[in-house]
Each structure stands twice: as structure tokens, then as C-alpha cells.
Amino acid sequence: MSSPFTASPAASTAATPAAATPWPTRQPAPLDDAALAGVDAFWRAANYLSVGQIYLLDNPLLREPLTAEHVKRRLVGHWGTTPGLNFLYAHLNRVIRERKQSTLYVTGPGHGGPGLVASAWLDGTYSEIYSDIDQSVDGMRRLFRQFSFPGGIPSHVAPETPGSIHEGGELGYALSHAYGAAFDNPDLLVAAVVGDGEAETGPLATSWHSNKFVNPLQDGVVLPILHLNGYKIANPTVLARIPEAELLELMRGYGHQPHIVSGGFDGEDPLVVHQRMAQTLDLVLNEIGAIKLRAAAGDTERPRWPMIILRTPKGWTCPPVVDGVQVEGTWRAHQVPLGNARDTAAHTTLLENWMASYRPEELFDESGAPSRQITAHAPDGDLRMSANPVANGGVLRRDLRLPDFRNYAVDVPSPGATIGEATRVLGTWLADVIRENPDNFRIFGPDETASNRLAPAVYEATDKQWDAQLLPGDTNLARAGRVMEMLSEHQCQGWLEGYLLTGRHGLFNCYEAFIHIIDSMFNQHAKWLKVSREIPWRRPVSSLNYLLSSHVWRQDHNGFSHQDPGFVDHVVNKSSDVVRVYFPFDANTLLSTYDHCLRSVDYVNVVVAGKQPGPNWLTMDQAIAHCSRGAGIFDWAGTEQPGSEPDVVLAAAGDVPTLEVLAAASILRERMPELKVRVVNVVDLMVLQSESEHPHGMSDREFDSMFTTDKPIIFAYHGYPWLIHRLTYRRNGHDNLHARGYKENGTTTTPFDMVMLNDLDRYHLVIDVIDRVPGLGARAGVLRQEMEDARLRATQYTRDFGEDIPEVTEWTWEGAGAASGAFDATGGDNT
């Protein structure tokens, strides 16, 4: 079978390697001697290689007496969870081989990195990818040396680890990732190990409920395996210290059918534990097969999916006692149980005896390669968990069939002449994206897809997938659907990540303020993408697309707690290879932007857009041109003369800032027609950075010609204003740049009140211009006073009526002359 890492997308039609007979049943029976020996040998070999990675620089097969010189000087890595991960890997290998069951292995306690690397080396995948780490004594030496070593590989499961979609760093997302991988992969089994430490995190605690969102017919199956080894870094775990009956109630309460496998305590023979595990695994896979059969027969009741509770000693098989202190079965086994292996000969011998206890002479042949017993135990080709193509989703990824977004354009006979809700228009296009891509595109959101106004259009094309109880009167809920909504940003993010990393497409729509809930998950995903881009065998996956709406400027319903535009600040700290930020400001620019995002790979695209009615500014042709450049001058809005420099630049990024800047420009045009105003709009925020800092960065020449080098720049920005300074501090014009934005002054207000509170309003922007352009004379002073008066009048109106003053709400670009005439222009000379 060809390696999955060289498969071309075109050659792959199924998302997972086809099972000969999917979800077959096998009568549980004790393993025969050969099968038992195979499982045990694989496990011992993986354990041996794991210990070797943590400790050894040389003498990999202990063919000479172990000395301190063979031991790494700095011992790093995590042993505690590793024997359990290896145990499960070995057992899964058997059932995969017997059932031809395509299986993805997700390891929540992925700090047990050496285990996954060891198993991938044993089944051959590792050497296929990394040819210098071959199956030989020298290859094993290099395998050991590279682990958590300068210039080598990370100590955790990471993009470098074949077979993984799940970084072993931050804890909590194993089940979310697993379900994301299972969606739309009907023949896939995802074995998801949940560490009992990880199980204490919030995201993990709610992710058990994913079983109410998975469809037994069209989706794959997640088999959660809660690994109770009892301890975290320095504490027992909660779930290991509640009565077993209570734990079983918890798992049943989560909707699962739990099966307990416990063993390895007090020196229990692993062979006995193997038998127990093997029978449980067969039982559980048979249950899954039965559920699949019932679903195929039309049963639409939510099944009680099985799960396994595996209770083993932490650090199982390491030296039980070191220097008189219990290590195996305690938190002391979490990292390096023998941290002093070089210090004394006795300690070095203890390490040697530990490694020898796995009987390496039975496991590896003279050349250093795994024995026939071990290679025979591993499945073949793509059925190897380390080689499953779903874990390298880029090889399976098919481009989306995207309807031409131009056909969804809103009509814009002149700037601002029509009103639209940008996200609602986007929804009409997304509905057709869903129709055209019925099995590899999903929309995720924490109960906000309707609020963010992708409805009603998307619900004309699909439903929200929901496998819990349905009641009469439920709307847009169905057993299968393309929209995934659970009130957990963590779940949305985790599901989407799992879905993307296994080769599919999607977006996450969320309230802007609360996307901070997944700041740390974004960090991990951005890091994963950054590293993956540098690994040749990792093929590009679809970008992770955010659609952030209900944004900071429109929180009249929810107030201060819902105001935070800082996700962008967080995002731009990550590698510029990976992050992109867009501020489309009307329906057509949003359509153009999102089409671009859904075509892109290996990025995180943050798109902030409005859902409230607002002016449509650009025709679709203009929008495409503007979005392609990322920023541009609105000639139609400015008053500069061709061939000469303006007196001032009014710039905007974001829908509300764009509206206010244009309104300010209209006031200046009317009241100070001789002032040469340039209006600039930035839709791709990254163009502001230097070329050297971001690939989208404008050249200094472009920047200078757009923003000038010496004229005042008043920049109205959607978010915290200092980000504009941070992005532009190397630019020539920076010393003249004055940024306005959100500054945590919020209270409950009307929209314009909110804008005024942050000095981002049209009137204040005019004041900013007057204050910064020299030599404007007395008339400017009069206009300045009028602007102050207009602000007071607008504030007072909201206090009286609870809504914004008509001269603001009814302002239009076309009617701007009339609107500005509404000013109480005492003393104004309007000639």
C-alpha cells in the first residue's frame, strides 16, 4: 500500500481508508497465545523505546554495560502517562488488524510523546518519513538522541509526530478534536485517550456532551478512553478519588456506557491485564457495530455510545521504588522517574535493569529492527494509526466548490445608497456553499449563528445537527446538519480544529468579545500550523476562519461586558506566516473577503464584520479591487486635487470607523471645501506592517504614497488604537499618526453614544482634523465649536429618547449636504 504521505488528493476519494467490512463483530474470547504475545511484545518494545528516548544518548540496545556516558546529561520528558498510551496503542493495533478498522489515535495526555514516536517507529511509519531514523541500531540511537534534544524533536506529541492531529501541550481538547475528526468520516474510529488530569479542565468536562452532536450514520465514532492513572504533576486526580459508582454515574450521566478495565496494581502480571483489555475492546467495538447497524436500519434515537475507563498505575513498569521512595503508581513518576540516573553507578544500573526488564533481546533483531513478532502485530499501510491519512488531512483535502460570490452582491448604485446587514448577505452565499459541499464544510458557533444573522439563509440550506431529544416546534434542528451549535466556544473551536486537521473546511462564527475564551486554543493551533508548514510531509490544511460579529461598537443590548476587540491584538503576536486579519466594512467587501478565506490554506483568518444594518459603500467590482489591494484611497470621498498631496489623511479600518470617517469627510467637504482631505480605508490590517514583518505588508514606498510622510493622519480603528501604532511604528508617517479606537470607557449606550464615548465619532474626527492641520484660521474655530455642540446635542438626545439623534441615524453620503445643513451653523461662513 502506498504511503499516505505521498498520496495525491485526486487519488483519494474516500476520506478514510476503506474498511473491508466496516464495524464488524467478533466474539470476545481470550486471546490465543500468539496474539497475547504479540500485544505484549509490542507494548514492551514501545516502552523500551520510550525509556530509551528519555534517557539514552548511546548504547541503545544495551549491548554493552550501561554507563553514565550513555545517559543524557539533561533528562527531560514525561514517563508517567507513556506506558498507558503504549498499552492502548498495542491493543488497538490488534483490533485494527483483525477488523481492518480505520482508526485515528488522539492522545489527550500527549506529553507522553515518546510513546507515540516509539509506536510509529515500530510500525515503520517513522522511518518512512524520517529516513535517517531507520530501523537499525544506528537509527535507534538517533531516535533516542533526537528526543527533546537541541535540534531534535519536541518532548510532546507535536506536528512532527506522525499519526497525530493533537498537540500534547495544553490540556483539555482531546475529545473536541476527536469529534471534529469523526464528523463526516463515517467509517472512522477515533480512539481518544483522556487523561484524568486533563479531565479536570473545563473544556474537557463539557466535551463529553459531544455525543449529543454526532450522527451515527454519517459521522464516525469516538471511543473515549478515560485513563485513570491517578495523579497529575503533584496531586491525585479528582476522578481517581471518587467512588467508582459515582464515576460510573458521571459517565452515564454524560450519556455514555462505561466499561472499566483495571489492572497492573501490586505487581499484577500484565498478561492478565492484556486479556482483560482485549475482551473489553472487542466488546466495545461490537457495541459500536451494533449501534451502527441499528442506525442503518433507521433507528434515530441517540445511542448510548460505549467508553472505557482504564485504571493503571502511573508510570506502570518503571522502578517501583527509587532511593527508598515509592515512584511507580504515584505522581513522582510523572516526568523522569530516575532523574539522577547519571549520578551514581547504582542509579545507572537501576536504569539498565529497568530497560532490560522489557527484554529487548526478544524485541529487536541483530540489526536493531523490530522483531517479526512486532511487525506482524502492527497493521499494514494506511491502517497503521501513525500512517492514517486523516491525521495528515492535507492529503485528503479537496478544494471547496465555491459559488461565484459576485452573484450574491448587493446593488450599490452610489456609495451608501443602499443599506445592508453584511453578515446576512454573507449567509446567502454560505447557504450555497453548504449546498455545493454537503459533506466537507461545516459552520460552528456557540448558539450565535442566528444572532450573527447568517440565518435565515443558512437554515434554508441545512439544519443544526442535534442528536439529543427533539420536540414538536423545534426549528432548524435535525439529526444531521451542517451547523454545529453548542454554548461552548471551546467546543466550537476544538471541533473545527479537528475537522480542519483531517482535511475539511469550516468557519467559526462568534461574538467578538467572547472569542477571547479560546485565546489559548488559538495559540496552540497557530503554533501547530507554523510548525506544520515547515514539515515537508505535512500537507496544507484549510485555514481556520473566524467570523466575529456582534462587535464592540454595537453592544447596546449587552453593554460593557460584551465589549472587547482585543482578539486581533492577541492574534498578531503569532507568526506572520500564519495570521491574517480583515475588516470588511460592508456586504460586498465581506463577500469578497470570505471567498478569499475559504480558498486559503494553513492560515488563521480573523474577519470582523457587522451584522447591523449599515450603508453599502462599494460595488462588487470596487470591493474586489479594494480587498485585493488590502487598502486604498476612496477617491470619491476625498477632496484632494489630482497630482497634489492632501492636507490631511482620514483613515479607517472597520465598519463603524468607515462610516464615521466618511461622515466626517462629508462635513469637511461641505464646510471646508478648500481643505484637501484624503480618505483611506484598510480592509487587510496586515498591510500596515512593514514588508519585513508580514508578507502582506506594504512597501514603504506604497505606504508613503498612500499615507504621506508628513501630513496628519487621523486613523479611526475598530479596536484598541495602540495596535495601529504598533503596526506602523517603523513607517515614515508614524509621528504624524493619531489613532482613535476603543478604550474601555464603555457603559450601556446607544451606538452613536458609544462611538462618541471613545472620540471616534464624525464630529470628533472633524475636531481632530482641525486640531492637527495648521493654518486653518478662524472659520475652523467656528466649525470646531459646532462640532462640540453637535456632540452635546447628540448625547442629550439619547438621554431624552433612548435612541440616537436623527441627524446621525438618517445621515447618508448622498444626502450629506442636507445633513450638514442641519447643523446650527451660527456664524458659519459657508461660501
Add this chain to the structure above:
Amino acid sequence: MSSPFTASPAASTAATPAAATPWPTRQPAPLDDAALAGVDAFWRAANYLSVGQIYLLDNPLLREPLTAEHVKRRLVGHWGTTPGLNFLYAHLNRVIRERKQSTLYVTGPGHGGPGLVASAWLDGTYSEIYSDIDQSVDGMRRLFRQFSFPGGIPSHVAPETPGSIHEGGELGYALSHAYGAAFDNPDLLVAAVVGDGEAETGPLATSWHSNKFVNPLQDGVVLPILHLNGYKIANPTVLARIPEAELLELMRGYGHQPHIVSGGFDGEDPLVVHQRMAQTLDLVLNEIGAIKLRAAAGDTERPRWPMIILRTPKGWTCPPVVDGVQVEGTWRAHQVPLGNARDTAAHTTLLENWMASYRPEELFDESGAPSRQITAHAPDGDLRMSANPVANGGVLRRDLRLPDFRNYAVDVPSPGATIGEATRVLGTWLADVIRENPDNFRIFGPDETASNRLAPAVYEATDKQWDAQLLPGDTNLARAGRVMEMLSEHQCQGWLEGYLLTGRHGLFNCYEAFIHIIDSMFNQHAKWLKVSREIPWRRPVSSLNYLLSSHVWRQDHNGFSHQDPGFVDHVVNKSSDVVRVYFPFDANTLLSTYDHCLRSVDYVNVVVAGKQPGPNWLTMDQAIAHCSRGAGIFDWAGTEQPGSEPDVVLAAAGDVPTLEVLAAASILRERMPELKVRVVNVVDLMVLQSESEHPHGMSDREFDSMFTTDKPIIFAYHGYPWLIHRLTYRRNGHDNLHARGYKENGTTTTPFDMVMLNDLDRYHLVIDVIDRVPGLGARAGVLRQEMEDARLRATQYTRDFGEDIPEVTEWTWEGAGAASGAFDATGGDNT
């Protein structure tokens, strides 16, 4: 009884109002007619006032026919959860009154803000605090008008709401806050409403496990009330759509004893539901009393604390059907059920009939004040939930008894002459803080307190509190202790917030990278503090103190996934009134910094500190002086002449940058003694900002005299370098400032490898100086090449041996001459 809001801290000795007979038992029996009528009247009145707040500008008691003019033009707010919150408030009032049970009300679905405001007005607290909202017709009119109105109050529960410690914005933290309030408040009952939408969030899903961390003797009691109204914004909720048996298993699996109250469906008479609720509440409080008694008698087994599942229709009592569409009992009741109340006379009449259905004529007297039946139903004084002093923790807060931190100083005979682990030294002081403050100071951490090296000292003073199973061999675990460890950053943050907001003290120690997990919780807390500071009756509470260790530069064990110094970037977006950021760089500066933090109020203090062995630079006297100024010149490290300006400024913030800057300075001192180098250190990051931006900001004069206006500044910073630019962009010297820091280049490395990877190492800092100081001549070119060579040599050493090169690890300030002699100084002219 005096109002809690004017109580002086000295006058309060108990943390909560003393109960006459704490946790008494009362035989459950049906309410008599008067009690039943009281509950119902209070509920109807609160519902009436809630509807009034959402809809009415005028005509508050419907004493004239309701017209569109009386209705607000913009209708905002959340009705759906409100009648349930009011129902519980009314019932809790009865048992509080009967049992004199000090009770705090925490409302997870705090978007039901009008309900809490209504009840606080009914029991008199609101008018005591806000005298213009008095108990009169005019006061009621103002009460209605102000709600979610420009210049008024937020639509959610907020700092403005008396009786609350829990913002009603972001969901997920109700139980964490509730337990935080209960710790060390043995007589307090915290009734914590969990919305069934909120219950889907990760943080909430794990916070049920808080019951394994509460002590029945020394802590108060949390009574969780899961309010199943069945719907979120636009979806059913998960927990409302699983079989009841499964839900009961879930709650028992979480360790609770669930009690179900269901009612109000299909027009069921509320009086029947009242009886059901009342009996359950008595039963549950009796259970709690029995648990408390058993604990007092010496029972140390974890009790199965009761909880209540309340199932009612969403929007209960609103118009069932509007325009032919079912509203009550569906997600359509979530916000404003009658969004078109002004549109037609029929709709206005529908609103009028809805309000009239509560029979306001029975509830309010002629003057507009609540009837005697209602005032008699509410408890008195501090027993009113809206007046409980624990919800205004500042009035109860006692200063910590802080041992003199100078007594814990490490000896520093000369700079860098001794080595210390900063956090371990801090631990010795914290141990005594714990000893001196046995009931109002706690340390919170996600299983990292030992890893961050506050151990062993703190465990000589206390234990980790743990009410789950204990086993022989457990260390530092006990039924009561001052350290709270659960592997959930959300829990740590939520518990600490609840603990602080109820008047106590604490800190949260966490790995630096994973503090991003609570970015959004930090946002909400910072917003709470900002608003609270502007509310006269809210007394200052203790600052929220972070201790971030295992920081970005020392992730040799865990690698790239554990590298993120961006929390500081996130923090500085919040109001400068509230946020403080410190980078102590050795043991003595950390002691001095933390003493300051534990004395402060109403801030969020972020302290980033090292846990690995590193040089101690300053004596305690020097440390105090340096930390007091926030930044300073290390005269002993530079080579400038008194009275003349330096040629270059080497600045540092953070422990690793400080080490590298000093090592670079030692190289320059040795090799280019004629170069006048100034060494600056910044421990309080906020001094970099302008005075106008942050109260700690240096004046421009101070900044100029420290950093010069025209000399190159090489700034080695702990985090993302652009933050330094952002903070200093208004400074005169900014154009000459070159910042080095972390830039997402990480792989698994040794510490110095990591530093080199980001060009923050001593050798590269010397290169930066050479590249930026003009006129250094040929010798500089030679030194530059040596520095390049040293970097290559250091890199190669790590590849060979897996640890850092001795010329780096063994470098000391005192021995710097010898160390720099180690350079292979081919051609160097050292005169």
C-alpha cells in the same frame, strides 16, 4: 440595622452577618396561606418591575391607559431567564427570614438583570443606595427608565447591582464564584443559579467538581440550582433534552444529591409550584444542616451536598403567543418577547395586559411603594440578599498581617554573587503570610504550586485542601488547607475572584503560557474592577495577583507549546486604572514586588518571575529602592562617566533579559572599555507609558534622562518585543529604540539556545550595540565576528551534549573578566 454599605471594616468582625442559630432545621410542611401569598406577591411584584424596566418610559403603575408614548423606543434586555430568577429570589427570601440564614445570591444567567434590580428595589436596598430611585411612583418611573438606557444602568447584573459579585455577561463562572465566596465563610449559604445554557460551557461543566474542595466545617455551603428553562438564544439546551434519569445520574456523578422541582407548564397555577418549591427548599436546607452537624461531630467523609433542578418555562408568565407564534416556553422569550410593543395599539394592549396580569394594584400602595405584604416578606437589614455585605467585600476586608519581607531576603554580597530560585524564596515568605492569616488568604493554582517552587515552604505551613478520597502516602493533602489546586485554570481564577470579591486575599500561580486560558475571565474581572471603582458604595477589594512562572524562556522540558508571554499584551489593553505589570528579576525584587501587590486594592497585578536558579543581583535595600522607582540605572554595571551621556543604553525587563544584558555589558566593559554603556532595568513595565496613559508612567523628563533622547537603546524584553514599542511610541528616544524579545521561533532547546533563537542573547546584544553605535572602528568589527563565532560555538555545544556551553552557564558578573577571556579572541586588541 445599619446598612452594610456604610459599615466600617473595623466594626465587622465576622465575615457574614451572624445567624441566630446557624443551619437550623424546619419540618417541611405546606406553606400557610399568608406565607404562600407573600412568596407569590413578591414574585409577581419582581416580575412586574422587570417587565416595566424592559419596556416602560412612563406610566409605571398603569394608572392611565398604556400608549406607545409610554413605551421605550428601543427595547433591550432579557426577559427569558428573569421570572425564574425572581421565583428563586422570592423563595429564598422566605427561608432566609425564617432561618436567619445569611445568603448570597449568585446568578449565572445574570443577563436577567432587571430581576435582581427589581428585588433589590422591593426589599429597600436599592433606594438606600440610589436615593433618586426611591420607593415611589416617581422612583419607579426612574427605575424603569434607567434600565439599559443611555446614562443609566446595564441590562445585565453588574457592579451597579447591589448584592452581586457576579457580572451577567460572559457565561460559565457562577459556581466557581459561588465556591470562592463560600471558602472561609462557614455560616454563609451561596445560592448559585446555573442557567442551562451556561451549563454547556466548559468552565461550568467542571466547576461542579468544586464540591471536592470545600470543607463542611470551615467553609460555607453552595447550593447549586440548575435552572432548566430549556432554551438558549436560538436553541434548546443540552441538559433539558436528555432523559431525566440521565440528568440525575450526571448530577450524582458530580457528587451531588439532586432534587427536582418542575412546574409552570401548560398553564399550571404558580401557587402549586410555589408549594413544591418551598417544600424542596426546606428539605434541602435541612439536609445541609444535617451535613453541617455531622461534620461538627467529626465526620470527615465528603458529603453528598444537595442541589436543585428547577424546570420552568422560559419566559414564564409572558404572553404565551404573540402574533400567532408560541413565545412563552421557547427561545423566542430569551430577550424581548414583545419586540413590537409600540407598533400597533393591539401590541401595546398586549403589553398592558401582560403587566396587569401581575395585579400591580395589590402589590404597590398609592405612593408607589411596595405593599406591606411584600416588605414583610423580605428579610431585614443585612439578611436581605441585595444587602449582604459579602457582596460588597470591601466593607469586610481586613488588611493582611504581612511579615516583614526584608527578613526573607537572600544575601547578595555583590551582584550575582549568589544564586537563587526566586519563587522558592518567595515561598518562604508566603508560608509565613499563610501562618499569620489563617482564615483569609489562599493560594490557587492548577497543580503547579510545587512545580512553580512555592513548595516546599508553603507546605510546611499548610496543606492542599481536598475533600475527595485520601490514601496512605498522600502528601500535603488535607481536609482543610490554604492551597487550592485543581487542574483547571478556570476554576482557579473563578474561585479566587469569588474569594476576593467577598473581602479576602489571594494569588493565582500559573504557568505563564497557559494563563491565556483565562484571558476572557481576566477581561471580565478587570471590567468589574474598573466600574466598581466608580461606584461610591463599592469598597475596594484586594487586588487579583498573578504569579506567572515556568515562563517562556525556560521551556526546555515542554517546548514550543508552552511558550507564550502574551498575557501581558492582553492585560495592558484594559483600563490603566486597574492593571499593573511587574518583572522582578531575582529573589529580592520578587519579595519586594509581592509585598506591594498583597497590600494593594482594586488592581490586577501581573508578576512574571523565574523559578529556575539564577543570579541574585540586588541587595534587599537596593531591591526596595529599585522596585519603588519601577525602573533605574544600574550604575555598577555601566561604564558611563558621571556627568556625561552614555554612547548606548542597554535596557532589560525580565529575569533572563536582565542576565543577558548584564553579560553583554560585561563583554563590552572588558573588550571596549572606552564605550560608555548605560545599563537600565525596568521592573514595573507601566513606567514606560506616558504619564497621560498610565498613572505609573514616567514623565518625559524622567524618561529622557534615563534613556537619553538620541542614543541607541537596545531593549531586551521578556515578551513580544513590539509591546515595548507600543508603550514607548510617544517617547522622544523611541526612534532610536531597538527591542529584542520572543518571536514565536521556538523549538525544543536548551535555555541559552532558546535565547539565541530570538537574538536576545548576550552575544547578539553586543552585535546590536556594534551595529547601532556609530564610529566604533575596526576593533568593533573584530569583536562582532567573535560574537558570531561564540554563538555558533554555543549552538554546536548544545547539539553535541544536550546542554548549554559552560562559558555561558558558568558565567558570573564577578568573574566576567575571566569569562570573556574564554573567547577565542583572534586578532582582538584588548588594550
